[in-house]
Amino acid sequence: MHERQSFNADWIKFFVDTTLSGDCSCGGEISCQCIRIDSSTVSPDLHRSREEMMNKKVPTTDPVSPLSDDARGKLLPPLPRGEPRIRVLHDEVTTDGFSWLGARGNPDVRAYLEAENNYAERATAHLSALKAEIIAEIERRQPSEGATPAFQVGPFEYFRRHELELPHPAWWRRPVTGGSAELVLDPNVIEGTEVFYALGVFEPSDDGRYVAFSFDLLGDERYELRVRDMADGCDVWVDPGCAERVVWAADNHTLFFTRERTDRRHNDQIVRLDVETKISDVVFQEVNERLAVLVRRSNSGAWLFLDVITTYSYSVQQGAAEVWCLPADEPGGKWRRIVKRELGHEIYAEHWGDRFLFRVDDAGPYWRLVHTPLDDPSPSSWEEVVPHRTGVTLEEIHVLEQHLVILEREGLSPRLVSRNGDGQIGTTIVPDEPSCTITVGLSAGGSHSVTRHSFRSSKLVYSVSSFVTPDTFVEHDLAADLSAGLSQTRVPGFDAAQYVATVVMAEAEDGVEVPISLISRRDRRSPGPVLLNAYGCYGKSRWPSFFTWPSSLTKRLSLLDRGVAFGIVHVRGGAELGRPWHQAAIRDRKYITHTDLIAAAERLVEQGFATCDGIVIEGSSGGGGTVLATAALRPDLFRAVLAEVPLADILDTELDFNMPYALRETAEYGDPRIAHEYRYLRSYDPYYNLSADRPLPPTYVDAALDDGQVLYYQPARYVAKRRFYAADRDPELVFRVRMVGGHSGASHGAGVAEEAAFRIAWTLDQLCNSSD
Template sequence: MRDKSLQPPLPHAEPRIRVLHEDVTIDSYGWLRERENPDVSAYLQAENAYAEQAIAHLAGLKADLISEINGRRACNGSPPPFQVGPFEYFRRQAEEKPHPVWCRRPVSGGPTETVLDPNTFEGTERFYTLGAFEPSDDGRYIAYSLDIIGNERYELRIRDTVGGHDVWRDTGRAGRVVWAADNQTIFFMRERADRRHHDQIVRLNVADRKPRVIFEEVNERLALLIRRSQSGAWLFIDAHPTSDYSLRVQQGAAETWCLRADEPVGTWQRLFRRDIGHNIYAEHWHDCFLFRVDDAGPNCRLVSVPLNDWSAHNWNEVVPHREDVRIEEIHVLEKHIIVLERQGLVPRIASRDIRGQIETTIIPEEPSCTLTVGLSAGGRYSVAKNAFSGSSLIYTLGSFVTPDTVIEHNLIEDRSTNLYRPNVPGYDSTQYEATVVVVKSEDGIEVPISLVMRRDRKGPGPVLLNVYGCYGISRWPSFFPWPSAMAERLSLLDRGVAFGIVHVRGGGELGRAWHQAATRDRKQTTYTDLIAAAEGLVDQGIASRDSIVIEGKSAGGGTVLTTASLRPDLFRAVIAEVPVADILDTELDFTLPYALQETAEYGDPHIAPDFKYLRGYDPYYNLSGDRHLPPTYIDGALDDGQVLYFQPARYVAQRRSLAADRDPKLIFRTLTVGGHYGSSHGPGVTEEAAFRIAWTLDQFERSRPE
């Protein structure tokens, strides 16, 4: 049991008065923004110490969890290689090194060589994530980027594989990188220091090593994206809205420019103007461009247009708009158009021939899953690749019960072959069942929940619900990536806990309208959907009352904190990782990451009606000594580049100050290694998961009657 003599820390208060729209606010913990202030460091360290002491009685359980999680790490190699030009590129884990090294071998046969070893870079022993890994067509150069802090400021470098040394680096905030067909020119996205989105496209010729900004976006509600067509023949620059990610992999653009890939210093041409008011995603195929466009409805249709005249009167419909089917992605092979569609929660791949007729359809048996076309290098800005020539499509299928499996489908023979399926030691998929449960929200709309539990779980019991519900971002079940992370979640399932992802409005799981139904003055719909999900699971006999824990990360952390404040009686506990805990203050300060973007989601507090609506539910400003909230786990990260550490820290300090006993059931940790996504490797990854799981299981145990 927790030592009741422990007393949580409480930082000193420095009240500051703010008046806005006749509302008087007293903020006592704004000084926590001062990172170099020794009092800030002392407070965060004191909270970390209290967190360790508060779960000291769970040391044995935590050790067991660490052992279980480590024992489930996949142990049969790496995913298949992807091909660029004459080489296949793949990762290989080196013994006694924390990070896999990048290797390649000629497609025609020949020896394997190492082209990049992240373990040789200073700082990667502490933290390392890959941004981009893009070989030139001939394999002479590799453009790659890395983050060795956790703040997502990726440094771009170019390596000459002849000699194995870097010939150029850019210390700016680089994003996606593409090569032109001349094997000498790269284009990459860069973010200016005063912006929070990539707003520049830079061209660099490796020979002269003089970067030139060739495109700059001044509208702060638009970001830039550079990409190369899957045929390799064209380059595209997209100016896309920063407020809607309902089609995140191939986000629609307000405006797109194009350039032949073999003319890197040529003149860019505008495919369509932003003033037409549509979101369009362009791809190249033979003698035409393909447009996925929302002009006929939010689920999009697919049209083709000649390369020499792409005006709207030349658009020829390939796939019509359908009310119940969303076109999410388009891919092309030499003789096939590939459309990734989704009907409800179920994805499918439809292959069409050169006449637009359906050849084959791939529909997974999973009720809710992740389906990804192509093979990726795995970096933050990597693009999935599929060989353009031939008739083989490679895709990856993952779900709550299926470890992410790489599959090759022969479109001519309509036959699938598994290329790679991870081996998870001790895992037996037949012991678990994944389903989709539907509940009704307070306005009668059906809200789906992707759910997994052991088949032998009896009757109602504890449930952990994960939620996001912002920016139109979709959260699908997979096996390894967050939020599924089944290598960790299995320790919960094996102890009788069900796990689910609630697809609330505000997310994009059911299309753009699903997102728009919970924005600005309708944002509270996100929270009422989550409340309905919890109550619906109780009504359906899946969850026990007082045995539901809700969990969210980043904006999802703000979702669970807000929801718990609306219905503190409904939830056993709350887990808020790197949460946007002060929505209103974030949007009042446009120097903070994504603040301007968030006004499209939550409303603009500079506008009086928006301020009033936000003020009514903002987690930070609705704390009260009279309202007792559920036990809560919160964390932050000093080097977080998205949700700055002081956002959760201020919330915790304010909540403690309002409670007579300093709210001892509130646990707060600040990570000193890593950023928004936690540790990148090593024991820290497992420790962070085991800490949360041990704390969660302890809350479920406390919910049981004496």
């Protein structure tokens, strides 16, 4: 349905002029015509019949064809109706039959999604015993609570406590000087949290009088902000909008937070709230839709920073095009701009004593560190502290009163380097892991929480996590250069000695070495099956860790213990090897992300680690789009594909700026309003490269009805079109839609283990059907 057509130009002009609809996905912002077509009026020259497309099969007329058996008694997947719509863009004519799936209120949409869930359940019914076995394994591995150390703010230390009969842990605090614990926040008493709950932020004021917290009850990542007065335990402020980053001023009653606009294009407002008077006002608004804003407080607590950011990721230390500052004890004062966007660099600012620190990319993409007087932050006053070094990325800077700590990464290996006030190197901390996650400071763990330190102490707290090391917290005294273990999360039944983690390098098409972080059981026989995860988007790094995605070892151990190895392919498009790693695979170089994944798979086969018919690839969100596009390039190489909440229709997403993050994604994938970028993107877009003569490996796709990042109908359209093109409706394509929860799945309860167990069981089933 999406092939280029040769139409009579005069006929097209007449048809467009007389039937142009008002629901064009591009919003009329470009030279594009989108037309809803009634099948009774379609010219034979415009719309090939379903009989031709489906090898003379009779077309369906119901909104969704029911589940049925074919003549051989084989279960057929559902098939939604098509409503062809023509689009003309850059002189290319395409039609799309499944845009109607975006009308969530249409009962036919719900019927289709439920039919797909029904098919997935029936088509995988033979895996029910295996799935139940895996669920039991995952539940047995759940770590004990209380492993994360308490963090201190002012006179209190805050910690979580989980009652076994309740779904969510509650927040408590106790005085640092000693005394009984006090309940601060129990999410279990908030209506709706029994279904879904995700914490956004948990931020106490310096004196502990107030606590700001936010939460999401749907999974759409719209966090309601509340402020609780600990004097009586009552909530004195509720902001039902979409709040993200939150910081307190030093006066203990002024709160600054970012508020996202309702159209989800970006976070464009900074709001100031006086909790005592209940007066709020917008103090900063960004009008450039390609930019977003963040607010944060310096490690010293003395300054507030406002960052205007250009990149998709909301990592606190990603760097900004523009930076403003305000003394934390003058929340009603005037913000001062210390970095102008006209400078053309990205800068992350911190405060240390009588100076500002700038991590800046002016000398090269791996960053350097400079300091500058507080009253003159112009480039002419910059003095270098750490020079730019090719291949050594300055990822983060953290400031204690007497110590500057820099998180560096050379290749995949991280290290922490401390310096004194004169810039001289003191302690260097290098984890034993070849590829791991290292986190400095302690966090409340919410989606928008930031890590914090005890500024006036010389003791630095950090954690290390990897494939074989559950989160381990260490306190290092920088003055004495001594380390002390604080805690390690205990995982029942896990014995690290039974597993081996390593890094393998694969040569890409252009000769660049692409790293693969791998884990397997020591007694695994090679060659054997492998599950490879890839992302490669937005300059986001994916490091091995034990609990967080994509490692998720409490779940993946069920794969490893059945002989399947797991790996993260650090394809270009991410930032694992610095910013050049990202820049190498964006816009008209995006194919490199896909060919890197292909090279990694081929290398594992060549080395005798993987079987030639035993590689499954997996990706989530933007990574879901990566694996779908890669599988289309080399369907012979992969046994199966797991695409979780995939960005499967990149082109249409970027043509509709009402879609989440669509405008900023043009910096990653290219702008389809530009002809040559449209054609490049069109050449690999998963949705627009489906065809009847292009078979694909067995594929698992999922979506979430309340997803706030990849809207449910993006993967739904991909599945519907793929079924339409296959004469047998592609029965090896399984599609599941979560009716509860969002982009990251269920928040708690049985659904968490069930979702993982279903994917693991399906993967094992596909590998059992391989020819090797």
